Amino acid sequence: MIRIRDLQFGYPATPFRLQIPSWEVPDAARVAIVGPSGSGKTTLLHLLAGILVPQQGQIEMGAFNVTRMNDASRRDFRASQIGLVFQRFELIDYLNVASNILLPYTINRALQIDASVRKRMQELAHRAGISHLLRRPVQRLSQGEQQRVAICRALITQPQWLLADEPTGNLDPQNKRLIVDLLHQQAEVSQATLIMVTHDVSLMADFSLTVDFQSWCAAPRDASRQEAIP
């Protein structure tokens, strides 16, 4: 369960303000976040992941109270509990596919790589259809393949929460469908909560919840608007 209470966040020297009086997301939910550019969708993902810290309010991610953690704990929490997928993939160009997938284990001391991790990497790559590309430099992959690598990287730590920031924004329709299916499939397998920012209305049907973000941005309101998709 994700619980947000009285959240307030703003970037210094900008008029932008994000205010969320209350928001809850059940475990293993599939949430689509929609809203205009600049409304704070990415900011919310960063707040949930502990990349940003709110000026006020509480963010509870299951048993973890992100707002009460210090910087090191938030990093460890992020590395071990959160899977992040970005619009521009953000792969490391000088590493090959396997090293990119295992990157969270390389950069954080809280995660220790072992044989089971390597086996999981193989399985993830197999399910994503990139097991034959593990030794290939990421620069030599297509956009669709690169995003599949990014999804495998997000899932390698078996996170409870999968946060995807417009992961299909740079993909053609065929790859878009493939990536969304892969995200849902992997979230299903690992029983993770999937929260995905998107502008693509054609993908809404795949999500159990859709959040219109405009209500949380700029003008403070008392309640958020959540809408269940049949």
Added chain:
Amino acid sequence: MKIWALVLAHMAFHWRRTTVLIGCLLIGCLVPLVLSQVMPEVQRQLQRRASETPVVFGAPGSSLELVLHALYFRPTQAPSLRYADWQAFQQAGFDRCLPLHIRFRTNDYPIIGTHLEYFDYRGRAFLAGEAFGRLGDCVIGSEVARQLGLGVGDSMISSPRSFLSIAADYPLQMKIVGVLQPTSSPDDQAVFVDLKTTWVIENLGHGHEDVAASNDPNLVLDRSQQGTVASAAVLPYTVVTEDNLVSFHFHGDMADFPITAMILLDNQQRSQDLAAGLAQKRTDLQTVFAGDSIRELLNILFQVQNLIVAVSVFVGVATLMLFGLVIGLSVQIRQQEMETLFKLGASRGFTLTMYGWEVLMIAAVAVASAALVSRLIAWLISEDMYRWFV
């Protein structure tokens, strides 16, 4: 170990940039490192030669030029001594005093005219053959033999001092009778002959057919009771053989024949002081203690070394500034990558450590490479390092 993997992968991926950075630092380090390795060995080699040849005598002039001439067989413009000067030292009891005649070259190697004792006094052993035993024989240094591919039984021809002195100097074909063992000294690069052989080359003596016994009218200008006058058609022998050896003779008083220097190969301080005292009585003779001149030379070399090191420091500072600029630009270019690593759970310190390790590894590889290259250079020129400085 984890951070190393990332740093090494980044360095390998951007191998051109890594190579350039290592190369810049390597070049910056190389000159001081080479000098620090070479100079002590140069000092040792120069001082060893000076200690083996403690006192040098020659015509008045530059003492350093005289020492370089007598110890390292460098050409000199100083006037000659006479053979009688050496004879005077012999009569005074300085047995270990040797004459040197160094004016001619063969295949760009100096021809050293001296006495047989040179090899004993210097403790030289033979790789092949033996010492010269007669006029026209020569003994070559190990490097001469190696570089020219010559050995006992081969021949070398002396070169005239210049193309203008073809008639004055004598192109003598010398027979190699011995090859010296390597000594890492100027002897390795020299050709040794008997003093009289250099006088033949200098055209102070020669051999030709017996004109008095000849009936060829073209060879005799005049025949009288006082003797026979040969014509210009009588050609001197250009090679000394068993058959023509007896025909070689010298014109003039041998005591007046030139030598270019004398060396005293005696380590007894008393002998050196006595010899110097004897020479001081002569205004046409200068005495030089080789150790003093070599110290002067080393002082000059050390001053040059300090100058080069000072210049290297400036070059090094400029290199480091450029290095810092490249790293700074690299940090800017990698901003997005660092942001991604942070989002995935890396600390800000982790990314800084990555930069630090990369700088350290590049610097370490550059310094280690510079040390290796400098050792290699020092090793390559170690045997005759002095040649680069004298």
